[in-house]
Amino acid sequence: xxxxxxxxxxxSTGATPGQIGLALAIALFLGAFLVMxxxxxxxxxxxxxxxxxxxxxxxxxxxxxxxxxxSFWNSIYVSLMSVLWASAIALPLAYLTSRFxxxxxxxxxxxxxxxxxxxxFVGAVAMTLLFGRNGTVNLLLxxxxxxxxxxxxxxxxxxxxxxxxxxxxxxINLSAALxxxxxxxxxxxxxxxxxxxxxxxxxVFPLAMPGYVAGASLVFVKVFDDLATPLLLNAKDLxxxxxxxxxxxxxxxxxxxxxxxxxxxxxxxxAVWLSSLALKGKDYATTQRGGGGLSRRxxxxxxxxxxxxxxxxxxxLVLAPHLGLLILSLATVWSFSPLPDAYTIAHYARxxxxxxxxxxxxxxxxxxxxxxxxxVGTAIAYLVLRTKLIGRQWLDWTAMxxxxxxxxxxxxxxxxxFYGVSLPDGTPLAALWIMIxxxxxxxxxxxxxxxxxxxxxxxxxxxxxxxxxxxxxxxxTVRRVVVPLMTGGLLAGFVTxxxxxxxxxxxxxxxxxxxxxxxxxxxxYVFMQSAAGRGPGAALGVIAVLFVAVCAYASHRLVERGxxxxxxxx
Amino acid sequence: MSAAEGVSIRSVNVSYGTxxxxxxxxxxxxxxEFFAFLGPSGCGKTTLLRLIAGFNNADSGQVLIGxxxxxxxxxxxxxxGMVFQSYALWPHMSVARNVAFGLEEQxxxxxxxxxxxxxxxxxxxxxxxxxxxxSQLSGGQQQRVAVARTIAIEPRVLLLDEPLSNLDAKMRVxxxxxxxxLQRRLGLTTIFVTHxxxxxxxxxxxxxxxxxxxxxxxGTPMExxxxxxxxxxxxxxxxxxxxxxxLVDEGGRRAFEIAGGARIAVPDGAAIPTGAKLxxxxxxxxxxxxxxxGRAVAGTVSHREFLGAxxxxxxxxxQSEISVEAPFHxxxxxxxxxxxxxxxxxxxxxxxxxx
Numbered sequence: 001x002x003x004x005x006x007x008x009x010x011x012s013t014g015a016t017p018g019q020i021g022l023a024l025a026i027a028l029f030l031g032a033f034l035v036m037x038x039x040x041x042x043x044x045x046x047x048x049x050x051x052x053x054x055x056x057x058x059x060x061x062x063x064x065x066x067x068x069x070x071s072f073w074n075s076i077y078v079s080l081m082s083v084l085w086a087s088a089i090a091l092p093l094a095y096l097t098s099r100f101x102x103x104x105x106x107x108x109x110x111x112x113x114x115x116x117x118x119x120x121f122v123g124a125v126a127m128t129l130l131f132g133r134n135g136t137v138n139l140l141l142x143x144x145x146x147x148x149x150x151x152x153x154x155x156x157x158x159x160x161x162x163x164x165x166x167x168x169x170x171x172i173n174l175s176a177a178l179x180x181x182x183x184x185x186x187x188x189x190x191x192x193x194x195x196x197x198x199x200x201x202x203x204v205f206p207l208a209m210p211g212y213v214a215g216a217s218l219v220f221v222k223v224f225d226d227l228a229t230p231l232l233l234n235a236k237d238l239x240x241x242x243x244x245x246x247x248x249x250x251x252x253x254x255x256x257x258x259x260x261x262x263x264x265x266x267x268x269x270x271a272v273w274l275s276s277l278a279l280k281g282k283d284y285a286t287t288q289r290g291g292g293g294l295s296r297r298x299x300x301x302x303x304x305x306x307x308x309x310x311x312x313x314x315x316x317l318v319l320a321p322h323l324g325l326l327i328l329s330l331a332t333v334w335s336f337s338p339l340p341d342a343y344t345i346a347h348y349a350r351x352x353x354x355x356x357x358x359x360x361x362x363x364x365x366x367x368x369x370x371x372x373x374x375x376v377g378t379a380i381a382y383l384v385l386r387t388k389l390i391g392r393q394w395l396d397w398t399a400m401x402x403x404x405x406x407x408x409x410x411x412x413x414x415x416x417x418f419y420g421v422s423l424p425d426g427t428p429l430a431a432l433w434i435m436i437x438x439x440x441x442x443x444x445x446x447x448x449x450x451x452x453x454x455x456x457x458x459x460x461x462x463x464x465x466x467x468x469x470x471x472x473x474x475x476x477t478v479r480r481v482v483v484p485l486m487t488g489g490l491l492a493g494f495v496t497x498x499x500x501x502x503x504x505x506x507x508x509x510x511x512x513x514x515x516x517x518x519x520x521x522x523x524x525y526v527f528m529q530s531a532a533g534r535g536p537g538a539a540l541g542v543i544a545v546l547f548v549a550v551c552a553y554a555s556h557r558l559v560e561r562g563x564x565x566x567x568x569x570x
Numbered sequence: 571m572s573a574a575e576g577v578s579i580r581s582v583n584v585s586y587g588t589x590x591x592x593x594x595x596x597x598x599x600x601x602x603e604f605f606a607f608l609g610p611s612g613c614g615k616t617t618l619l620r621l622i623a624g625f626n627n628a629d630s631g632q633v634l635i636g637x638x639x640x641x642x643x644x645x646x647x648x649x650x651g652m653v654f655q656s657y658a659l660w661p662h663m664s665v666a667r668n669v670a671f672g673l674e675e676q677x678x679x680x681x682x683x684x685x686x687x688x689x690x691x692x693x694x695x696x697x698x699x700x701x702x703x704x705s706q707l708s709g710g711q712q713q714r715v716a717v718a719r720t721i722a723i724e725p726r727v728l729l730l731d732e733p734l735s736n737l738d739a740k741m742r743v744x745x746x747x748x749x750x751x752l753q754r755r756l757g758l759t760t761i762f763v764t765h766x767x768x769x770x771x772x773x774x775x776x777x778x779x780x781x782x783x784x785x786x787x788x789g790t791p792m793e794x795x796x797x798x799x800x801x802x803x804x805x806x807x808x809x810x811x812x813x814x815x816x817l818v819d820e821g822g823r824r825a826f827e828i829a830g831g832a833r834i835a836v837p838d839g840a841a842i843p844t845g846a847k848l849x850x851x852x853x854x855x856x857x858x859x860x861x862x863x864g865r866a867v868a869g870t871v872s873h874r875e876f877l878g879a880x881x882x883x884x885x886x887x888x889q890s891e892i893s894v895e896a897p898f899h900x901x902x903x904x905x906x907x908x909x910x911x912x913x914x915x916x917x918x919x920x921x922x923x924x925x
């Protein structure tokens with residue numbers, strides 16, 4: 001009788017002890033490495049130094065200090081302007097590729113992967129050499145037309161580099177939204193007398209709004225949080241660099257770094273919240289699928305020429321950091337001249353010894369982080385989709401909340417939280433390289449989680465029930481049926497985590513304690529800081545780009561092959 | 571409402587690449603008529619409708635609305651209202667804004683727009699839902715908003731692209747009646763595209779049956795059923811027995827010998843095109859005990875279905891199976907499977923059709 005009741009209860013909650021244990025383990029992981037560091041940062045910001053009593057004095061200090069208030073507005077200004085310029089680039093491209101028969105579409109889609117391959121700060125130095133006051137473009141402009149354009153002056157430089165770097169986020173989201181609009185939506189408007197740009201403004205763009213807003217808010221948050229680009233461009237009056245500089249120069253006991261961190265978190269969350277508010281109550285989902293995709297028109301010859309000119313110009317701009325980096329890596333001296341004086345491969349020779357260590361470290365860190373993400377992501381997805389465990393949604397929300405936590409904040413939180421924790425031999429926990437791995441894993445978990453969630457979502461529950469019906473336990477069902485079916489999605493999640501973790505710097509910049517533990521991105525940053533190190537730095541950058549590109553391509557092929565073997569090739 | 575205008579389609583050809591979708595199609599749709607394009611999927615009916623709306627280009631031919639050739643006009647200058655199969659309501663606008671859209675595009679004064687939106691919503695009975703979003707409406711309500719949005723601009727012609735296909739069976743019967751009433755009230759020339767013969771029969775004045783890009787026959791529902799022009803029309807509208815065979819001489823009179831040797835006397839004076847097949851509807855034939863006389867052919871009952879008001883027999887005659895639907899009279903016995911029967915064929919039941 002008792003056992004019957006027990007079984008019944010277990011059935012109604014749908015949770016086995018194993019599932020409860022799994023949920024607890026994940027909760028512990030997220031609690032220790034995401035919630036606690038962030039909570040520590042917030043706690044320090046709101047308490048008096050030493051006594052631990054609640055106070056707002058730190059925030060009063062923040063808003064009373066000119067530098068911080070200026071940094072605050074600068075950060076918002078830079079983020080908004082980056083969104084604006086990124087939109088200016090992405091909108092025409094999205095419109096061209098979705099509305100017209102256009103050969104350049106494939107190239108434009110490929111652009112979307114560039115930010116994955118290279119973080120923006122890598123190209124920043126190269127951009128200075130190309131677009132700076134005495135860079136290639138301005139030297140030529142001055143010579144031919146007698147004026148210069150301040151592309152890279154002060155905050156302009158950050159905006160320019162970030163907009164060029166992150167516009168694909170808007171492009172990808174907007175293109176996907178445009179492709180999802182039922183053709184009849186557009187035809188109905190034409191049928192009622194609407195056409196051309198008016199049609200785009202009144203019907204097409206509003207329907208694609210969710211995609212645009214998703215992309216724009218992503219760009220905003222990315223720029224708002226970016227640490228390395230402004231540091232390398234010497235634009236230090238921004239929030240993220242200020243937080244970093246406070247903690248590294250004054251020390252981890254100074255509360256101001258934490259206050260700035262709280263402001264960064266609030267800013268990121270506010271951006272996401274505002275974007276969801278902008279879409280609230282507006283059901284833009286075009287569920288009435290029928291035709292699918294906007295109707296495409298063939299361009300007239302002159303239109304086609306203009307379109308190619310626009311795309312060509314944008315391509316040139318987007319590839320400028322990469323080209324500049326390549327030239328820089330091969331240059332002897334490049335200063336006050338449109339192109340380097342002479343070329344050499346000495347930089348590659350110089351970084352070859354160092355870079356093998358960086359590459360090894362990066363490989364270890366990024367693959368471990370990717371592995372952790374896929375395992376934790378699958379576990380969370382499974383708990384959310386397949387069990388009725390109370391509080392399972394909280395695991396999902398907590399993991400996704402990592403999106404809103406700027407890397408620099410996580411880094412500061414780790415330093416503060418784990419510096420006090422010492423290993424038996426006396427080294428603080430925060431100094432271990434494994435902390436870098438965990439920080440990377442936490443930062444990239446949301447991407448992997450969404451991939452795992454999507455992969456599991458596509459598997460019918462009845463497939464699992466069939467296995468259980470034939471005598472497999474829950475654990476064995478997961479291992480023998482669910483995970484094999486999810487392989488494609490899991491690999492996709494791994495690739496995303498891996499390739500973005502490989503070039504991540506915001507969180508790890510302050511966690512790297514010794515050069516022997518440094519990943520590629522860190523080495524790059526160190527080289528790029530000095531004028532003499534730019535050549536080797538650029539060489540390392542080229543190596544990094546190739547490395548990530550090769551890894552991403554290889555895993556992409558793996559995913560494809562896996563899908564073909566399962567007969568799910570798309 | 572403006573006076574109804576007719577639509578003339580003259581020798582229209584449309585092709586996508588090498589795929590010839592409409593082949594020399596000509597149709598006359600008179601002002602105020604409720605006209606249907608009926609055919610299986612891929613027959614070109616939707617292509618023809620979209621050609622009238624301006625979403626396709628013709629290789630050759632003319633489409634005249636009220637005497638004016640519209641083929642060179644873009645969709646937004648044609649003033650033909652189209653109700654889409656998916657309704658295509660814009661989810662980011664309220665019901666009222668959806669309905670107002672076309673009038674706003676015509677740059678009408680605000681007061682006039684408000685008045686005409688209210689009138690259009692009144693006509694479809696949705697005044698109380700003006701402030702709702704399309705996603706908050708049921709399928710039937712969405713369909714009526716789509717109709718209101720279209721009639722608000724007082725189009726010259728109303729085009730309906732499978733307007734009932736996204737509704738459940740019960741709603742379909744109700745909505746088609748509403749559409750018919752609305753069309754009568756407004757006197758709008760209306761073209762209705764459907765693959766469902768029952769929809770076309772119940773709603774439309776005249777039907778163009780289409781297949782493979784060619785208009786097979788144009789006529790009222792009754793004409794099409796009673797006097798189908800060819801095998802396709804006979805088969806597509808209702809069911810038909812189609813028997814292959816050849817004409818033979820039987821003692822100076824013509825007889826039709828179907829495969830397997832059974833012969834049926836041909837009525838005197840029947841004009842039979844070469845290669846024609848013998849066609850009749852199951853309801854027009856009868857089943858009788860052997861030797862009852864009259865025009866009949868002998869066979870064996872191979873299958874029987876009791877349908878309530880009718881009994882459907884399958885009778886094996888030679889190598890052909892003939893379907894006969896006989897009314898069921900209470901208290902009457904049925905022919906058992908395996909019994910020999912005569913299938914009786916009254917003269918007026920017989921059609922001679924070619925493909």
